[in-house]
Amino acid sequence: MRIQRLWLPSLFLILGMVLPAFGQSGDLKVKVPFPFNVAEARLPVGEYVVSSGSGKVVIRDSRGRTVAMALANQAGKKADKTGRIIFECYGDRCFLSRFWAAGQDQGSELLRSSLETKVAANAMGAYFALLGTTLPH
DSSP: OHHHHHHHHHHHHHHHHHGGGTTOOOEEEEEESSOEEETTEEEOSEEEEEEEETTEEEEEOTTSOEEEEEEEEEEEEOOOSSOEEEEEEETTEEEEEEEEOTTOSEEEEEOOOHHHHHHHHTSOEEEEEEEOEEEOO
């Protein structure tokens, strides 16, 4: 009986580790020269690795630690030789908005956070794009 009780939680744990690997669209290394937000998280100037898959975008710092994560939808086709990330900026606040890995047909568009919605209501937005370096898997 005890073995049966442990079986189901173990299955969920294994699936939780394996399923996020499906649908990965590649990693993109990028130097961001200004502080920015990913959802509610404020990140400083620095070098980051951005990846997406399973309806989310994950941002890791130069040490490989996950520093932010946000829900995302698929963005339109944007096959390109270089990967890029796009920020939507309002005054001095920039929010990660879209992400494409090099050579991928589909990108990711982050869902607007409540903070971004509030900031956007009071300022005119402008887009800012950065090119990155694709990391091998």
